[in-house]
Amino acid sequence: MNSFEFFNPVRIIFGMGKIAELPKYISKDHKVLVTYGGGSIKENGIYDQVFDALKGYSVFEFGGIEANPKYETLMKAVQLIRKEKIDFVLAVGGGSVLDGTKFIVAAVPFKGNEWDILAKHLPIKEALPFGAVLTLAATGSEMNSGGVISKTETKEKLAFGSPLLFPKFSILDPATTYSLPLNQVANGVVDSFVHVTEQYLTYPTNSPIQDRMAEGILKTLIEEGPKVLSNPRDFDVRANLMWSATMALNGLISCGVPTDWATHMIGHELTAFHGLSHGVTLAIILPSLLRIMIDDKEVKLAQYAERVWDIKSGTTREKALAAIDKTEVFFQSMGIKTKLTGYGVGAENFSKIIKRFEDRGWVGLGERRSVTPDKVLEILKNSL
Ligand code: NZQ
Ligand code: ZN
Numbered sequence: 001m002n003s004f005e006f007f008n009p010v011r012i013i014f015g016m017g018k019i020a021e022l023p024k025y026i027s028k029d030h031k032v033l034v035t036y037g038g039g040s041i042k043e044n045g046i047y048d049q050v051f052d053a054l055k056g057y058s059v060f061e062f063g064g065i066e067a068n069p070k071y072e073t074l075m076k077a078v079q080l081i082r083k084e085k086i087d088f089v090l091a092v093g094g095g096s097v098l099d100g101t102k103f104i105v106a107a108v109p110f111k112g113n114e115w116d117i118l119a120k121h122l123p124i125k126e127a128l129p130f131g132a133v134l135t136l137a138a139t140g141s142e143m144n145s146g147g148v149i150s151k152t153e154t155k156e157k158l159a160f161g162s163p164l165l166f167p168k169f170s171i172l173d174p175a176t177t178y179s180l181p182l183n184q185v186a187n188g189v190v191d192s193f194v195h196v197t198e199q200y201l202t203y204p205t206n207s208p209i210q211d212r213m214a215e216g217i218l219k220t221l222i223e224e225g226p227k228v229l230s231n232p233r234d235f236d237v238r239a240n241l242m243w244s245a246t247m248a249l250n251g252l253i254s255c256g257v258p259t260d261w262a263t264h265m266i267g268h269e270l271t272a273f274h275g276l277s278h279g280v281t282l283a284i285i286l287p288s289l290l291r292i293m294i295d296d297k298e299v300k301l302a303q304y305a306e307r308v309w310d311i312k313s314g315t316t317r318e319k320a321l322a323a324i325d326k327t328e329v330f331f332q333s334m335g336i337k338t339k340l341t342g343y344g345v346g347a348e349n350f351s352k353i354i355k356r357f358e359d360r361g362w363v364g365l366g367e368r369r370s371v372t373p374d375k376v377l378e379i380l381k382n383s384l
Contacts, residue, residue, distance in 0.1 A: 001207045001256035008251050010143045011169040014243070016235065018171050019046070019133055022053040022090075025169045026131060030088035033081060034061045035101045037093045044179035046135060050092055060084060065093065068271055068278070069100030071115060071151045078107045078114065081128070089130040091167075094184075095139030095278075098132050099147030102165045105130045117160055118149055124162035132170040137177055137242040138188030138279065140195060140249025142170035150272060157272040172246065174238035182229055186334040187279025188245060189225040193218060193330075194263055194282040195248040201290065201300050202258040202367035214253045215307050220244050222308070225334055262365035263289050266376060269356065270340075273349040280343070283336045287328040288382040292375060294320055296368050340383050350380045 013021060026032060034050060041047040051059070062077040080086070081104065091101035105128040107114040116122045134142045141147065146161035177185065200214035221244050227237045247253070266289070267281030276284075290297060294317070301320035305311040309326045311319050328338050337343065354373045357363070365371035371379075 001205055001210075002258070004256045006251060006255050007163065008143065008166065010166050010250070012143060012172060012246070013169060014172045014239075016173055016175050018173050019049040019176075020053050022050065022131075022133075022171070023057075026054075026057070026088060026090065028057060031058045031084065031086045032060070033077070033084075033086045033089045034059060035065060035077060035089055035091050035093075035097055035104065036061070036063045037065050037067070037097050039063065040179065041092055041135065044135075044176070046092060046133070046176055050090070050133060054090075060086060065097045065100040067094075067096045068148075068150045068157065068275075069096045069103070071103075071118070071149050072153070074100050074103050074107070074149065075114065077104045081108050087128060089128055090133065091130060092133040092135065094134070094136030095141045098134070098139070098141035098167070099149065101130055101132070102127075102141070102145075102147040103149050103160070104128075106160070106162065106165060115151065118151075118158040119156075121160065124160075124164055127162065127164040129168050132167045133176070134170055134172050134242070135176045136180060136184060136188055137174075137238075137245040138191040140192070140246055142167060142172065143246050143250035148268065155272050157268045159268075172242050174235060174242045177238050177242065178233055182232065183277075183335060185228055185232070185241075186225070186336055187277050189221055189228075189241065189334055190279040190283045190331055190336060192241075192245040192248040193221050194286050195245075196221075196253065197286060197327075198260045198263060199254040199257060201297050201304060202260055203296065204299055204303075205257050207257050210253050210255060210257050211303070213247075215304070217244050217248050217253070218304075218308050222330060225330075229335065258367035260365075260367045262293075262371040262376075265357075265362065265365055266353070266379060269349075269353040270345070273352070274343070274345050276343060276345070280336060283331040283338050284340055284383045285379060287324055287331075287338060288379045289371070290324045290327070291321075292379050292382060293366065293371065294324075296366070296370055340380075347381065347384065350377060353380065 106124045109126040145165040150157040270281040302316040305319035305323035
């Protein structure tokens with residue numbers, strides 16, 4: 001096992017009806033801004049639950065944060081906070097609202113061009129405190145300190161993070177996810193799944209606890225994912241999916257092990273250029289990446305085959321290949337097409353993606369830095 005430091009201060013408040021407990025976690029002395037997305041919370045009653053709980057507070061609101069949150073929109077919230085001297089933000093939504101809020105709270109006290117937090121990874125020295133009410137199980141943003149923001153003007157999608165950007169608390173009521181369209185639920189299952197594989201399908205480092213936790217999350221997603229499609233109002237299934245998503249990306253399973261993240265980096269470009277949902281991009285790229293990078297990942301892939309998919313016969317290579325096929329079929333069984341052509345996307349932007357990676361100095365992604373621009377192109381071509 002490699003050396004590591006683990007820090008995660010997020011208070012998780014999990015269960016049905018927990019939004020009503022908001023006043024326990026936000027002092028009445030704060031001026032609060034509630035941030036949210038395109039309006040789903042107004043249709044499913046979550047908006048009312050939040051504002052009922054915040055009666056007696058000084059509350060402002062900022063709606064309209066898009067899926068794949070846009071810098072241009074978020075800067076309007078930054079201006080509102082500066083003007084009104086707001087000192088606490090409550091994000092109510094999915095990963096996009098949470099990520100957008102992380103950017104907002106970092107940008108408010110930032111001196112200089114706020115886009116440089118993303119473009120130049122300038123250090124975040126200060127941030128407003130914020131909490132979250134999660135409405136979509138997928139990103140793990142509720143218990144981590146990172147985010148991903150897009151810029152409309154340049155079609156860029158960039159990640160950022162800081163230990164100052166952990167939520168003070170996150171309320172996870174699985175019932176909030178009942179109103180999600182099933183394709184969003186499926187995207188969330190795939191996103192959680194790929195968060196685990198990014199931290200697990202690398203090379204062995206004799207880290208059995210991390211491996212078995214990762215395998216446990218993957219098996220849970222494989223078991224519970226299809227259930228949600230046939231029985232969307234099953235609270236236990238929603239709860240298991242929500243907790244799986246949180247556990248997949250709260251830092252625990254990456255302790256002491258190598259991590260990959262190349263699928264995410266390539267996927268972000270497909271969102272930036274084509275607007276594909278995050279989960280969809282991962283379902284397209286992961287199977288292709290695993291096939292192209294199989295020499296690097298064969299040992300862990302065979303372990304994955306045996307322990308997660310119960311594939312016991314064949315050579316190491318045969319098991320690895322069979323497990324990749326099973327993974328792709330699982331994504332498809334969640335109703336997600338796993339080829340770019342299924343979304344009307346061709347090779348038109350492949351050379352731009354490669355150029356971007358080269359311009360950013362990303363000449364070797366993945367756990368061994370072996371996902372070179374040539375490999376990225378091969379992965380993209382095999383995703384068509
Ligand atoms: O905007 P509203 O109206 O709320 O609608 C949203 C949005 O259209 C809707 N939705 C959310 N909760 C709902 C609901 N509709 C009905 N009922 C509910 N309860 O779902 C749509 C998608 O929401 P979004 O927040 O975009 O989805 P998700 O949670 O998958 O977040 C995706 C974003 O997170 C980033 C992605 O890149 C993408 O920008 N990620 C963040 C990560 C992190 N912070 O650690 C890691 C991930 O790998 C990912 O990159
Ligand atoms: Zn993701």
